[in-house]
Amino acid sequence: MRVLFAASEAFPWMKTGGLGDVAGYLPRALQRAGARVTLALPGYADLLARLTVDLHTVTHVPCLQGYALLKEATGPDGVRLWIVDHPLFGERGGNPYVGPDGHPWPDNDLRFGLFNQVLARVVADALAPDAHFDLAHCHDWQTGLLPVYLDVEGHHLPSVFTIHNLSYQGLFPRETLTRLQLPAHYWSPEGLEFHGHFSFIKGGLVYADKLTTVSPTYAREIQTEAFGYGLAGLLRHRSADLVGILNGIDTEQWNPATDPHLPCHYDADHLDAKADCKAALQRRYGWTPDDGFLLGTVGRMVHQKGTDLLLDALPELMELPVRLVLVGSGEAALEDRALAAESEWPGRVGCYIGYDEDLAHLLEAGADAFLMPSRFEPCGLNQMYSQVYGTPPIVSHTGGLADTVVGANDATLRDGTATGFFLPSLDAAGLVTAVQAALALYQQPDAWRRLQRNGMARDFSWDRSAKEYLALYRGLG
Numbered sequence: 001m002r003v004l005f006a007a008s009e010a011f012p013w014m015k016t017g018g019l020g021d022v023a024g025y026l027p028r029a030l031q032r033a034g035a036r037v038t039l040a041l042p043g044y045a046d047l048l049a050r051l052t053v054d055l056h057t058v059t060h061v062p063c064l065q066g067y068a069l070l071k072e073a074t075g076p077d078g079v080r081l082w083i084v085d086h087p088l089f090g091e092r093g094g095n096p097y098v099g100p101d102g103h104p105w106p107d108n109d110l111r112f113g114l115f116n117q118v119l120a121r122v123v124a125d126a127l128a129p130d131a132h133f134d135l136a137h138c139h140d141w142q143t144g145l146l147p148v149y150l151d152v153e154g155h156h157l158p159s160v161f162t163i164h165n166l167s168y169q170g171l172f173p174r175e176t177l178t179r180l181q182l183p184a185h186y187w188s189p190e191g192l193e194f195h196g197h198f199s200f201i202k203g204g205l206v207y208a209d210k211l212t213t214v215s216p217t218y219a220r221e222i223q224t225e226a227f228g229y230g231l232a233g234l235l236r237h238r239s240a241d242l243v244g245i246l247n248g249i250d251t252e253q254w255n256p257a258t259d260p261h262l263p264c265h266y267d268a269d270h271l272d273a274k275a276d277c278k279a280a281l282q283r284r285y286g287w288t289p290d291d292g293f294l295l296g297t298v299g300r301m302v303h304q305k306g307t308d309l310l311l312d313a314l315p316e317l318m319e320l321p322v323r324l325v326l327v328g329s330g331e332a333a334l335e336d337r338a339l340a341a342e343s344e345w346p347g348r349v350g351c352y353i354g355y356d357e358d359l360a361h362l363l364e365a366g367a368d369a370f371l372m373p374s375r376f377e378p379c380g381l382n383q384m385y386s387q388v389y390g391t392p393p394i395v396s397h398t399g400g401l402a403d404t405v406v407g408a409n410d411a412t413l414r415d416g417t418a419t420g421f422f423l424p425s426l427d428a429a430g431l432v433t434a435v436q437a438a439l440a441l442y443q444q445p446d447a448w449r450r451l452q453r454n455g456m457a458r459d460f461s462w463d464r465s466a467k468e469y470l471a472l473y474r475g476l477g
């Protein structure tokens, strides 16, 4: 099975969120399961600087703007890397999608359009050695046009499109159609048009042979108006081709017994050492370590993640014997509110604004419980990390959170399946109630230990997901 796996970011070379984790690890798991995977990425200057493997130029490809270079290397687990190098991906600060001011790059249509066009041309005209594939697997709007450009090239390669987040759609003005040299017939509500806009994500949703998303619950939710971001009708129309396959986590990077980011190690049989991580985490925030209930959260500070709900809940949470540490960045107004909370409750609320891989690992290990009050969550990775780190998650009942956490109640505590807590309602009051329930269990050390161990025993490995993707690929025919 030869797979062209196209994505706009992949760990460890470029990551802004969970998509980077998936594109970093799933190709490797597929390769271990017997597929031959080529991972194609845009050649951002920062990514090229971080690549430690030898890269060589395979071919020049004429494209929307001059020529792109296709470069190749062998990555971890034998995954072949294809890098599309073009001046549009040159040094410019910010991240792959937005500038330093937080606004999307104005030429994103051209940048990601060109990335897809180049890949389609290489495949259609076999411009590189071993450019024959059994399928293309695309991810999110940035690669939504790959099935479209394959169509333009007249090359029918079966394709799979994975939705990691339906709220990011890659919408541009109508002129994008001509800017990307796409024939006029794609401009229709059955094609790439979305309420007068040009939609990248519709390229995947309409033209890919199979659609997947990253949890079974999210696959159902996006077919409803509440979660469909205007695309629920299209997704219902394609429901026979749509499945949810849960993400995994990398069990080497995320293992408290070996994690190189941690000052101390522990496992389910030696949980006492987790206290050392907790003390280290509190010291990182400049606090004197104590044994109180320590809540933590890591992630993008945006509406999706319910950061505002958490901040709204703070006055009531601070009535309880708890401390809270946050790591994240995102909307300026939420960052400001988090910093203001740190000043209002010094020594009780600690805030790090920014991206810090080390601190994210230390927080997963050092916190007692992990907060994730997301409004929607296609899969979510942190709640899985926190379970295997013995840090029970407190989460909303949606998407991948509903599929990966088993909420504590009398029955699940008795039968030994409970791993975390669900908010009874998606608001500040629901969050406070869930934290109270967690705190009450934390005050019963034996019961808490059992909860921790239940989570630590869960298998969230990528190998399980890879098997499901391979079965899907085989069905493409």
Ligand code: ADP
Pocket: 016, 017, 018, 019, 021, 298, 299, 300, 327, 328, 329, 354, 355, 356, 357, 360, 379, 380, 381, 382, 383
């Ligand atoms: P999303 O992709 O919606 O942001 P996920 O839970 O799927 O959410 O994945 C987020 C990933 O990014 C996780 O690996 C998480 O640890 C990481 N992450 C998010 N924000 C930060 C941050 N500020 N510092 C370090 N890692 C972060």
Ligand code: GLC
Pocket: 017, 018, 019, 022, 164, 165, 214, 247, 377, 378, 379, 380, 381, 400
């Ligand atoms: C998206 C989603 C997140 C998911 C990640 C990887 O960013 O918001 O829930 O885990 O993609 O699939």
